[in-house]
Amino acid sequence: MSSPHIVWLRRDLRMADQPALHAAAEAGPVIPVYVLDDAFAGDHAYGGASRWWLHHSLESLAKSLGARHSRIVLRRGDAPTVLAALAKETGAAAVHAIRHYEPWWRKAQTELREALPDDCTLELHDGNYLAEPGAVQTGSGGAYKIYTPFSKAVLAQMPPRDELPEPETIPLPETWPKSDDLADWKLLPTRPDWAGGMRAFWQVGEGAALERLEDWAGDVAGYDTGRNLPSQSLSSRLSPHLHWGEISPVQVWHHLSSGRSKGWKTFEKELIWRDYAQQTIAQFPDYPSRSYRDGYSGLWRSGKAAEADFAAWTKGMTGYPIVDAGMRQLWQTGWMHNRVRMIAASFLVKNLLIDWRRGEQWFWDCLVDADYGNNGVNWQWISGTGVDSNMFSRIMAPITQSEKFDAAAYIREHVPELAGLDDADIHDPPDGKRGDYPAQIIGHKAARERALDAYRKAKD
Ligand SMILES: Cc1cc2nc3c(=O)[nH]c(=O)nc-3n(C[C@H](O)[C@H](O)[C@H](O)COP(=O)(O)OP(=O)(O)OC[C@H]3O[C@@H](n4cnc5c(N)ncnc54)[C@H](O)[C@@H]3O)c2cc1C
Known part of the structure; x- marks a missing residue:
């Protein structure tokens, strides 16, 4: 029996067009492995919504592999150490993986190459x-x-x-290494189980x-x-x-x-x-946690009032229906429409003058698509601190945006206390028609002036 080939799975949980799996299956018996490491990504360890998705995605892939009599071996710990030990334990000839560019995974790829036994190679493939x-x-x-x-x-x-098909055969190893039980990883929320909205919205x-x-x-x-x-x-x-x-x-x-x-x-x-x-x-590996343009650190508000505003933003209680609809959609489903992501993010940074990194972290925790590159790049693009933008070229007016992009039905769906309002009122409900819905935490004009004033001071 020839030596097995390990497939190190990360954000590539599929069978078709999976170059690492394809190469391994052509080379010999295949051992697919997923390593859960809660420490390696620091403040970008998976948030709650990501952990929920990961559980179901691993479950689904295990089922597909199971239908081909194969499995996924689940292990926990520092990925290079765990994989090197597994290579030794199984006598693997190679570890195959699709390349990833998050800084912690680039580091792990380098460390793994060093840690593998001499007769085992690391084969990185393009694929995502x-x-x-x-x-x-x-x-x-x-x-x-x-x-x-x-x-x-x-x-x-x-x-x-060209696309690669699913491997025709996935040769099996003589013996399977031990695996953790997915349920023991406790990736799903239990007390409380807040994932009902995500289960209703997504098939994983x-x-x-x-x-x-x-x-x-x-x-x-x-x-x-x-x-x-x-x-x-x-x-x-x-x-x-x-x-x-x-x-x-x-x-x-x-x-x-x-x-x-x-x-x-x-x-x-x-x-x-x-x-x-x-x-x-x-x-720029730390782009999602560091402003590319210097000089804005004094701009952001802090203290009690800023914390109260941040809390109102996270809960969808800012008094701006389009922002609140988006933040509630995020909380319920783990996803938010792109146009609304832009409006809600701009509101946090420009209207509330709260550091974009607070928003990036909140999205990181709540999004099922939380992506180190996409999230960081888009937050810096909106805040104007990134490679390509000017700080105050984008102060989005939430009410105008809501009207322009016809968000009435979206607001009715996600802010039920406004569901009875007609199209003329729903984007900016008049005082007498707000009911329990909160007043605006700051008027847009006042917020705009405050932002421009703070920007001028920061520039001087
Ligand atoms: C503040 C902010 C944070 C964001 N955070 C993320 C994130 O963590 N993960 C994420 O995948 N996207 C992020 N986006 C980008 C975008 O909002 C989502 O990709 C999009 O809403 C996903 O919906 P969709 O699949 O229907 O997109 P579609 O409009 O159907 O686009 C197709 C695909 O293209 C890619 N894409 C689309 N827009 C963008 C974009 N602006 N930047 C990068 N890729 C894009 C996505 O993979 C998307 O699935 C963010 C945008 C903003 C403004």
Whole structure:
């Protein structure tokens, strides 16, 4: 019997178009492994919503592997140490993994290469992006910092590689190493069980991701305009499936690209934003926790009043229906519509003058698609502290945005105490019609002036 090949699974929980699994299955008996390490990512250890998704995604993949008489071995601890020990225990010839760019995983990849026994190699494969960091370069051979030239360069490289099918056979090892029991990891909330809204909203796993792609394919032509309308929910809702690697962007690209509609072209550029975010964290590993532009640290409010405002924002009680609808959608489903993410994030940073990193961490805990690159890049883009933006070029007016993007039905769905209001009142309910719904915590005009004033002072 030949030596087994370990597949180190991370955010790539799928069987099809999985280059690490494919390579391992061609080379010999396969041992798929997932290592849970709660310490390695520091303040970006998985939040509650991510842990919920991870549980169900692992369960789903174990089922699919089980149907092929294979399994996932679950282990806990420092990934390089655990994997090196497992390689020794099983006499593995290689560890295969898809490349990841979060700084803790880059470190783990380096450490693992060092820690493996001499007769075991680490084989890293590209697999989760249309263009991996480094795949496109500026004329002078450097990495792109700004999205638009980056996306043009990636578009010039399309189509992406062909999709890989599921391995025809997954050769089994002679004996299976011991595995933890998934239930013992306690990834699901129990006291209280706050995941009811997420269970109702999501189907988790590779099968569900492919089904969602199939169902949504008919909507891509209208994506260009539809994506901005939260009431109509016309975006793909593929983000958690893409984040966890239950589906690859290459699969999405090949499935949707045939129409070449305006909607598709816009959608393709959104997929490239994912790649851009990885490209950014590959260049600036602490981007999600450190402002790229200096000089704004004195800008943020702190103290009791700021804490009360932050709490109101997290609970969806700011008195701005569009912001509150988004924050409640996040709490209930682990997801928020992109247009509303922008409005809610801008409200925290500009209207409340609260440090964008507080928002980034809240989203990190609550989103099922919480992604180190995407979350950090978008928060810095909104706050104007990032590579590409000016601090106060984007003060979004929440009420105007709510009207412009026709959010009335979305607000009715997520802020039930306003459900009886008509379209004319719901974006900014008049005093006599608010009922139990709170007053605005600060008027938009006053907030705007306060923000511009603070910005001027910070600049001086
Ligand atoms: C403050 C803020 C925080 C965000 N945090 C995250 C996050 O943690 N994880 C995450 O996946 N997205 C994040 N986004 C980007 C975007 O809101 C979500 O990807 C999108 O809402 C997911 O819905 P969808 O799958 O229907 O997207 P679609 O509109 O259908 O887009 C298709 C795919 O393209 C990618 N994509 C779309 N927009 C962006 C974008 N602006 N940046 C990067 N990738 C994008 C996603 O993978 C998405 O699934 C954030 C945006 C903001 C403004």
